[in-house]
Amino acid sequence: MKFNILKRSVFTIIVLLLFVMPVSRAQQIESSLEKLMVNYEGKVIQVYQEMQALERSPKTHQERLAFDEVLSNYTIRVLEIYKTLTRIKTFTLENYKTIAARALFLKALANLDVADGDKAKLKSACEDYQQALALTRGAKTSVLSQSLPYEIWIGDRLYTKLAELLDDKDKDRVLLRCMNNSGN
Amino acid sequence: MKRTQYLLMIFSMIAGITSSVQAQKVADLFEQTKAAYESNNSKQTVDLCRQIIQQCEQSYAEPECRYTNVMKNVYLYKGLSEYKIYTEEQDLDLLTEAIASLQKSYELYGDPNVTFNFGYMQTQRAIKMQNGNELEGLVASWDGILSMYANQEWQLDDELLKNLKIFVKQAVELTVTPADSAMTTGRFASFMVRQACDLAEQGHLSQDDRLFFDVYRKRAIEDNYNLRGNEWRARGFAAEEEFIQNPDDYSYRKTRTNLELALRYSKSIERQVEMLKELTKVALHMEKNSTDRLAETELLYAREKAAQAYNLLVERRPNITIDLENEIKKVYGNSIFRMVDYYFSLADSTDRLNAYYKARRVGEELLIPDRKGGWEQKFKWDGYEELYLRLADVGYETGDETFAVDMIDKAWKAALHSAKLSQTDLCNEVTNEKASNLILFVDVYQQIANRFGLQTVLHWLRPIRKCLVNRMNVSTNRYE
Numbered sequence: 083m084k085f086n087i088l089k090r091s092v093f094t095i096i097v098l099l100l101f102v103m104p105v106s107r108a109q110q111i112e113s114s115l116e117k118l119m120v121n122y123e124g125k126v127i128q129v130y131q132e133m134q135a136l137e138r139s140p141k142t143h144q145e146r147l148a149f150d151e152v153l154s155n156y157t158i159r160v161l162e163i164y165k166t167l168t169r170i171k172t173f174t175l176e177n178y179k180t181i182a183a184r185a186l187f188l189k190a191l192a193n194l195d196v197a198d199g200d201k202a203k204l205k206s207a208c209e210d211y212q213q214a215l216a217l218t219r220g221a222k223t224s225v226l227s228q229s230l231p232y233e234i235w236i237g238d239r240l241y242t243k244l245a246e247l248l249d250d251k252d253k254d255r256v257l258l259r260c261m262n263n264s265g266n
Numbered sequence: 267m268k269r270t271q272y273l274l275m276i277f278s279m280i281a282g283i284t285s286s287v288q289a290q291k292v293a294d295l296f297e298q299t300k301a302a303y304e305s306n307n308s309k310q311t312v313d314l315c316r317q318i319i320q321q322c323e324q325s326y327a328e329p330e331c332r333y334t335n336v337m338k339n340v341y342l343y344k345g346l347s348e349y350k351i352y353t354e355e356q357d358l359d360l361l362t363e364a365i366a367s368l369q370k371s372y373e374l375y376g377d378p379n380v381t382f383n384f385g386y387m388q389t390q391r392a393i394k395m396q397n398g399n400e401l402e403g404l405v406a407s408w409d410g411i412l413s414m415y416a417n418q419e420w421q422l423d424d425e426l427l428k429n430l431k432i433f434v435k436q437a438v439e440l441t442v443t444p445a446d447s448a449m450t451t452g453r454f455a456s457f458m459v460r461q462a463c464d465l466a467e468q469g470h471l472s473q474d475d476r477l478f479f480d481v482y483r484k485r486a487i488e489d490n491y492n493l494r495g496n497e498w499r500a501r502g503f504a505a506e507e508e509f510i511q512n513p514d515d516y517s518y519r520k521t522r523t524n525l526e527l528a529l530r531y532s533k534s535i536e537r538q539v540e541m542l543k544e545l546t547k548v549a550l551h552m553e554k555n556s557t558d559r560l561a562e563t564e565l566l567y568a569r570e571k572a573a574q575a576y577n578l579l580v581e582r583r584p585n586i587t588i589d590l591e592n593e594i595k596k597v598y599g600n601s602i603f604r605m606v607d608y609y610f611s612l613a614d615s616t617d618r619l620n621a622y623y624k625a626r627r628v629g630e631e632l633l634i635p636d637r638k639g640g641w642e643q644k645f646k647w648d649g650y651e652e653l654y655l656r657l658a659d660v661g662y663e664t665g666d667e668t669f670a671v672d673m674i675d676k677a678w679k680a681a682l683h684s685a686k687l688s689q690t691d692l693c694n695e696v697t698n699e700k701a702s703n704l705i706l707f708v709d710v711y712q713q714i715a716n717r718f719g720l721q722t723v724l725h726w727l728r729p730i731r732k733c734l735v736n737r738m739n740v741s742t743n744r745y746e
Contacts, residue, residue, distance in 0.1 A: 132457045135453065141449075151405040155405070
């Protein structure tokens with residue numbers, strides 16, 4: 083009887099090791115990747131806010147360009163994590179998509195901020211904007227109109243939605259026009 | 267026809283042999299390069315790498331030229347060796363070459379270590395060329411650090427920690443480059459230092475490392491993220507410490523330069539008054555301890571800086587501690603006193619009256635009408651009785667009775683105030699030390715009273731003098 087119980091316990095442990103552990107390991111990886119994604123999105127926002135704290139003058143141009151580069155690098159990391167998650171996950175990725183889209187929007191805005199007539203930067207801004215919209219196509223509420231899970235402070239102004247930021251920072255509607263040009 | 271076929275065969279055979287010989291050559295060259303690199307023979311490594319690159323440009327068909335693993339190492343060895351030669355010869359062209367080689371290696375393979383290295387070199391070049399607005403190096407280094415962190419599954423090892431420290435030091439060095447005219451606002455460098463400190467905190471830091479990152483985080487944040495100003499301030503204080511130990515001209519100039527740069531780049535009034543105060547202190551220390559300098563120059567400088575600090579204090583009302591406010595008042599009062607004293611002492615060797623009037627004019631900078639027809643100092647400071655006393659001397663020497671009496675009366679009261687004594691109970695309260703200090707004031711008071719015939723003063727001063735002298739004698743006897 084005792085032997086049977088022991089056998090049953092060993093069997094249960096093996097089953098656990100074979101089926102449950104890989105699942106929990108995958109969940110662990112997924113959870114740490116998600117944390118990292120959120121962390122890097124936080125970095126994107128930090129860089130964007132810091133960049134906006136600089137006044138617009140030729141003297142600050144180099145610094146704003148450097149901020150833009152760092153922001154792009156953080157965004158690339160967010161996207162890399164998103165891609166990894168899409169590979170390891172089978173069901174909906176709504177939340178991850180939204181995070182990736184938000185990072186791309188900020189990257190587009192940062193590119194626009196430093197473009198100063200630079201066609202490559204404008205093109206990159208357009209591409210990021212389009213990719214962000216494409217990522218969140220079909221969402222119940224547009225990612226631009228969703229309330230942000232964090233606050234974005236620029237000077238004395240608080241932004242709680244990306245749409246407000248977009249209206250304020252893209253006064254010439256450059257991003258909107260690049261959507262028209264692409265035929266979308 | 268047959269002849270043509272033979273010729274073609276021979277030609278293709280020769281071509282095959284040639285190419286195999288060349289392929290062998292690239293492989294051999296690469297082995298030699300590896301050996302030269304491992305034996306730290308930098309010049310030979312660079313030569314061999316150049317030969318490989320040249321050969322591959324001529325004949326791309328060679329397999330080694332197409333092997334990423336070979337070529338990324340060729341460029342890596344070349345870049346690192348060029349950098350080694352640069353450190354010996356300090357030729358900036360070599361540094362530029364090294365950067366280009368590493369960038370090429372990175373393009374071929376994407377090793378984050380290589381990104382960090384070429385970013386480091388780019389920043390080093392910017393520092394060397396005093397080009398403080400070249401920030402690409404920092405961007406690349408940071409990208410390398412983030413990738414290394416990811417490669418290590420977001421764990422911080424000693425190597426990464428070392429890189430973080432290098433990164434912080436470079437960011438700081440870049441933001442103070444060039445020393446005299448900042449090309450950026452320093453905001454980016456400050457941000458990057460904070461990022462590095464954030465990342466470092468993810469690991470288990472030793473006490474020294476924790477201190478390092480804490481210090482630099484503070485330096486990146488204080489005074490509205492003024493890394494540049496804070497760094498000059500820190501360097502100024504470090505130089506000042508050295509200067510206090512060894513007050514020579516070199517350390518004086520170094521301290522002043524650093525503190526003046528900290529003042530120039532200060533963002534807040536609080537920081538400005540602090541730096542002005544420190545500059546005054548340094549100049550006063552130089553005047554006091556140096557024998558080979560013109561004292562007047564330092565005193566004038568100290569007075570100017572102290573006056574600026576005091577004016578900011580009054581006009582802008584900065585949010586500073588009481589201690590700092592008192593210190594500013596003290597250095598201002600002290601610089602005026604020392605100037606008055608300096609001109610007073612000149613009376614022995616130059617035009618007497620002119621020296622006394624000069625001394626009085628300087629002293630009057632701190633005086634305001636006291637609503638009783640006399641003058642009082644704008645503020646009380648630690649040692650303000652000394653200034654009154656010296657001005658009383660000036661009044662005595664120039665024969666200005668009103669001024670002399672006003673000043674000595676205020677000096678006496680100030681001396682009692684500073685010694686926390688009351689005139690009515692002086693004899694019971696005074697200690698030996700205080701008595702020997704007060705006797706100076708009594709002597710000058712008596713001198714003035716005698717000269718201008720102030721009988722009432724002489725009447726009440728006599729018992730005080732007697733009591734102070736007795737107190738001093740008692741103590742002297744006790745120690746005899």
